[in-house]
Amino acid sequence: MYKILVVDDEPRASMGIKSFLLASDLNIAAVETALNGFEAIDYLRMETFDLLITDIQMSRMSGIELMETVCMEQPGLPVIVISAHEKFDFAKRSISLGAKEYLVKPVERDDLLNAVARVLQEKEEIGRKTLELSRRQREEEKEADEAAGRNELLLELVTEGNLSGKDYEDLVARLGEEAKDRYFGVMSIRLDLSRAGFSRREIALRDRKLLKYAAINILGESLAEWNGVVINGFGNELIAVIQLCDQELSGQRVGAKPQSHLIGQMIHLNLKQYLNVDATVGMSSLHPNLLMLPKLMEEAGKAAEWSGLHPGNRAACYEDIKPQAALNIVDWAAKVDEYVQGLKTGLDRPLPVETKPILRALEELGDSEELFNSYFGMLAYRLYGLMLEFGPASGISLQRFDPDVYFRQTAGVRRLALLDGYIQEAAERVRLSVKEREQTILARITGYIRENFRNPALKxxxxxxxxxxxxxxxxxxxxxxxxxxxxxxxxxxxxxxxxxxxxxxxxxxxxxxxxxxxxxxxxxxxxxxxxxxxxxxxxxxxxxxxxx
Missing domain, CATH: 1.10.10.60 (Homeodomain-like)
Known part of the structure; x- marks a missing residue:
């Protein structure tokens, strides 16, 4: 059943159209009439309509202005224009604003009903196609979810570094994996998606996603011998988890490190051969405990970063580059900036904020007091700068958050223990500042409305x-x-x-x-x-x- 709004500053005209529509066999449940554009806008904001029929020339607000408002607030609402003018400019402007029909007064009853029938049928057809598309998308998403279920569970094991014993047992049981007599390794594959194909042509941004999926398929086939699972990582990264049994590591084939080298080189060559995509591959050490997967993921990432900085080594094992894997100052600065940007963009997320990754990175520097103090200071002052950027909340001074004041007379492990609280307070201060700023803006909005709500032309x-x-x-x-x-x-x-x-x-x-x-x-x-x-x-x- 359809609901239609008719707008005309001549009551006889709007009531006549209403009578025609309600007496038709077009399955119309209700027809409302409005005498001007402002009255029509009120109706549209309060109720849902399937079609708007409007005159062009009306006092106070013309039909063109009404359509402009509709385009902004309800862009999907179909419009039929009825005008006493045959001027091309009126028709052209109406069509540009999305009018489905342009009828010239006086309008014959059959012409009007035929136009309304066409528009309603088109709307119904669009609705059917949308529902069918949504149904197909839901079915495809369901199939994809079922196929990706195993990968999601494995991704959780790879990225979650604080699983309880019960969580571990539950995930392993749901994966259906038999961990006994198996060693697991993680690979970080960083793709250069800017150029690919045998012509080495530049790849447009919209095509890089397809290229990445092609790489996933190639890696899946390449790693099948090692029961490999390939996961779509962030940006241009792919993550692979491989499984080797005891026999593969006991000398019947090759040792663990040569085996990892072999797999890494094969991945690089296959991507180059089939897609002509350059890639750097970082491989972790191997471990029999699935709970070590997050640690192995870190190792693979460090190996991939090292490989990327050494173009002559497209595949690197963590065990080979471990002595050079210590976090350098440039990497730490980038990590700090990424973390602080995450705090800024995650203001709507619930507190407390996640601090374990950044604290763990600092904790690993504990053997070098000088390096630890330098990196600690970079993070603390970057957080302090974030608070200064957003300003004090509730007029409270930020002086006590100056790292020299906050961490005075603390060092080493004690200072690290205070850092989690400092981060949480920094996030809370920023949230309060943003909230107060928005409340100030809200006061300006409500103040303006209170001064102007009596204006019928308020938009x-x-x-x-x-x-x-x-x-x-x-x-x-x-x-x-x-x-x-x-x-x-x-x-x-x-x-x-x-x-x-x-x-x-x-x-x-x-x-x-x-x-x-x-x-x-x-x-x-x-x-x-x-x-x-x-x-x-x-x-x-x-x-x-x-x-x-």
């Missing part, structure tokens, strides 16, 4: 321009902070003002309507009853609002 763009936001972000921010739609707030102010006028003055209904921002007394009456539960006359008669 969301006017409010957005006041705070220099886009209309979409303005709506998002207002709803998040105020817990209500911005137009609900505008209407509530208008209705509350109307209640006050009805209770304390003798002004007629049309005078109250005009004063609070409604051009049509009838529309004001409908809106008032929707919010107050009674008509304006009933409200005044019953003495609501505190007036006897």
């Amino acid at each position: 969301i763009q006017n409010i957005a321009d006041e705070v220099h936001f886009s209309p979409a972000y303005l709506s998002y921010l207002f709803k998040r902070q105020a817990r209500k739609n911005i137009w609900d707030y505008v209407t509530e102010l208008r209705i509350e003002e109307a209640k006050q006028l009805l209770a304390t003055t003798d002004k007629k209904r049309y005078e109250v309507a005009y004063e609070v921002g409604y051009e049509s007394p009838e529309h004001f009456g409908r809106m008032f009853k929707r919010y107050a539960g009674v008509s304006p006359a009933e409200y005044r008669k019953e003495g609501q609002g505190g007036a006897g």
Whole structure:
């Protein structure tokens, strides 16, 4: 059943169209009429319609302006334009704003109904196609989820460094893996996706994802002999987990380190041969305990980084480069910057924030006091700079967060123990600062609305321009902070003002309507009853609002 909104400043015209539509066999459940664009916008913000039929030339707000607002707020709503003018400019502008039909007055009944039928049928067809597409996507996603289930469990084992014994047993049981007599290794494969193919052509960003999936397939086949599982990592990284049994490491084939070298070189050569993609491969040591996978992942990452810095060594084992794997100052600075950026972009996530990876990296430097102090200072002052960037919250000074003050008379392990709390407080300070800033902006928004809600021409763009936001972000921010739609707030102010006028003055209904921002007394009456539960006359008669 369809619901249609008809907008025309000639009541006879809109009521005639309404009668035609309701008497047709088009499965139309309801037709609402509006006398002008502002009244129509109120309807569209309060209710859901399947079609808008509007005149072009109307007082106060033209049909073109109404369509512009619809394009911004409800871009999927189909529109039919009815105009007394055959001017090409009107038709061209209407079509550019998405009008499905442009009819010239006087409109024959059959022409109107045929146009409405076409538009509704097109809308229904789009809806069916959307539902079918959604159904197919859900089926494909379900199949992909089932196929990726094992990889997700393995990824959890690889990336989670603090699994309990019960979690470990549960994940291993769900994987169906028999860990006995098997050694596990992790590989980090860093792909150069900028150029590939036998022509070594430059690969566009949109095609790199496909190239990465092709690489996953090649690696899956290459590592099948070692029961390899390939996981899609971040950016241009692929992660592979291999499994070697005792026999493969006992001398019947080759030793552990030569075996890893062999696999790494094979991966590099296969990617080069089939995709002409350059790659660096980092291989961890081997270990029989699945709980060591997070540690092996770190080893593979360090080996891949080392390999990337040494172009002559496309595949490197962690055991070979362990002496050179200590974190250098450039890597640490990048790690600190990445961590702080993560704090800034994760302000909506619940506290406490994750600190284990960054603290673990510092803890591994414990043998070198000079290096530890240098790296510790870089992190602490970067966090302090983050707090200064967002400013103090609730007017509280940030002086006590100066690392020289906060960590005074502490060193080594004691200083590291304080760092977790420092990070948590820094995150909380930044969150409070952002919240206070948003509340200040909300006060500006509500203040502007309170000054201008009586203006019937008030638009969301006017409010957005006041705070220099886009209309979409303005709506998002207002709803998040105020817990209500911005137009609900505008209407509530208008209705509350109307209640006050009805209770304390003798002004007629049309005078109250005009004063609070409604051009049509009838529309004001409908809106008032929707919010107050009674008509304006009933409200005044019953003495609501505190007036006897």
